[in-house]
Amino acid sequence: MLKDTQGLVVTTDSAKAIAAINHFIERSLGYGKDAETAILQAITADPTCALAHAYAGAYYLTQESNKAWQQAQPYLQAAQQYLAKITNREQLYVQAILAWANKEIDVAIAFHEEITNLFPHDLISVQQGQYHYFYTGNQEKLLEIAQKVLSSNSEQHYLYGMVAFGLEQCHQLKAAEKMARIAIALNRYDPWAHHAIAHVMETQGRVDEGIAWMESFADTWENCNSMLYTHNWWHIALYYLELGNYQKVLSLYDTHIWERANKQSPKDQVGAISLLLRLELRGVDVGNRWQGISPYLYSRIDEHALPFQDLHYVYALAKAGLHEWVNEMLQSMQHHALSINPFLRRSWLEVAIPAARGMVAHAKGDFNTTVAELKPVLSRLHEVGGSHAQRVLFGQVYQDAVLLAQKQNQIYGMTA
Template sequence: MTVDRHGHAMTDTGAEALRHYEQALDDLLFFRPRITDTTQALLAAAPRSPIGQALAAYLGVLGTEEKGAAEAHQRFSRFRAGLDADRLTPRERMHVAAAAAWLDGDYRTAGRILGEIAVAHPRDLLALFAGHHHDFLTGDAQRLRDRVGGALDAWDADDPHRAPLLGMYAFGLEETGHYEYAEQVGRAALDRHPHDVWAIHGVVHTYEMRGRFADGIRFLDARTGDWSSGTLLTVHNWWHYALYALESGDTARVLDIYDSALHHDGSPGVAMELLDAAALLWRLYLAEDDQSTRWAALADAWERRADGPHYAFNDAHAVMAYVGAGRIDRARRLVRDRESWLAAKPAGANRAMTAEIGLPVCRALIAYGSRDYPAAADLLLPIRHRVHEFGGSHAQRDAVQRTLVEAALRADRPGLARTLLSERIHLRPICPYNWSAKARLEDRLGAPDRAAAARKRAAEQAAA
């Protein structure tokens, strides 16, 4: 029986397939677009490889694409139909079970099984990678950190794949508030592999959460050749760059990044890139910066996808695009579609994500776009501490949190706005947006001196 380089036995996987598998793991860790081709080569060499089939199944769900997941489900079902599970190793049986659960929409079971694999086989890169990104897509920050942290002691310091694990760990540390340590760990990963775009992404998040946007720009500028093109994470890292530029008040640079990297005529229209585009434009929308032409093109791209109820996080960003483009009726139609789907009592984790978080967020966005600010605030307030349950990172979900702040200000609810801004400012004292919003609040409260002080603080931070 073939054994991979970390000592895991692989059924029905010959030497040629094993070479493709090892290359696929490397491509996966470094977000190389060729991962699809490498996986296809693996399955061509060993179509009955349980680990190869599990890898293909995970790729089918990690992109949050409804059509990709459906195709992966069909392919994996055909594989399982002729499978003699007794021939597999216990690890392979667990991977097959995890992939099947995930394809069926049972995120909780998939995450649990992947965790069990990591306990029994802490050097199983596929289980660690899939589990880490499962935790990201479900917004589970503690597991995002601890799933990888719990396996690190099993890895030798000189193993070339230990550094990418550090990059994953850095992101988990950042999402749980360990910003300085996360930066340290992420930089250690980059010392070994400067082109590790996930480690770059982890460090970038630490700057975002600490308001160190000038440092973030310098960090990305110094490494432009390592992250700015040719990877599956390129658009997302450009999105982070644009967030830094937005905080510094450089709207021209923000729009240049949007047009050249986030969304343009050549964009492939994949969900993860469209949601970055929507999240960036929505921040401008909240600032009453008219981007109607860009919104129209982005809304067209979402409409072409014709997505069904697959991932609530994507739905919220599609609604942002429709609202931003003034297509309130289209946004409402998406909400009605999801309501009808829920009425049929579907199975799977997206049911709860949609019912409890996704639809309230979508309805709030529609209310905000309709200038019904009290309704937007009322919809978001009960879920503001639960928004992580429909996935994403703190930085991504801040578009929703800012919507609540803006709704409170525009609904003339000074007590709520004061509370929200006090929370934000004490958590992130370096954030021009927080201080500019506080200035507007103080203006409404008739406190011009405090408003001027807050506005000065915002300007000083933006110019720092």
């Protein structure tokens, strides 16, 4: 057995496997573009390393697509073959990823909590625990799982960035910025810490400062995976949107967001969709950009990896005029909601599906229906996941619908 870069025991005798695992850990915590390559190299070096197989499975699951879920399966099966011969920490981690693959998110969370309690140096587990809390709308726990291991990781800049984001999501903005600046003082190349401060400055209306801040670090994002590269540029675009510089926003969309996206990536697709919608809410003509995204969304219709993603997909399909696909997706969402475990089912049935109907109605110009569907779920939209900055969009759609419904009703009242 050998120890990884976090000082934790890994069941392997291969120095090459450990080196590759260390590279994977660094890339995962830093949102690097070659995390997949690194973990597959670890498996090549030691095909019996259960933790490496579990890491590979987790990597694919974070992609949140059917294709990636299928890619994860052989690695998860391999991890289970060696389960009896590995350490307690590794066993807990494998079980957490298996639960995730089975869509038992509450079970996965429980395993990550246990790992962080027993092995506070395991920042990969902390990161994945935060991920699940993020997409189930539990901001307090998102902060807590990172904060509780801070005293054990005082030199780990990635953890300061994790805590910073948790603080921001809990509206502790001053503390969030302080934590993120500590992370960046330790390592300028920490894109998640940059991202946390982007949220803080946006929330506080520090638009010009936010642009200067994010653009000063943009050179460090070239080695990021497409998700965080495009997402950090998305935050810059939001600043320019607030300034009313819509041509700049469209330029950023074309050069740094959709152009640099992995077109098959759900998270990259969501960022592009949300930016186009924000532009249209400001009265901006986005041209044929909806049609540029929609062909990539067919595979999403029956996927339902995350409700947050589905709300964006179904809107984009409606904006592209693909109404048969829209109806198919709404029916599929209902079927999915009735087939999943109770922990997730309630939010799908009571929040995600009504919100999806409201988003589709808005895309079609049926603003009365938008208001009727969105108004009852506004206070619960955190349950679908996403950050405050991302979810505020749904509130903007609702407010837009309220105003336009009033205008429509006045016109119809006058002509009746």
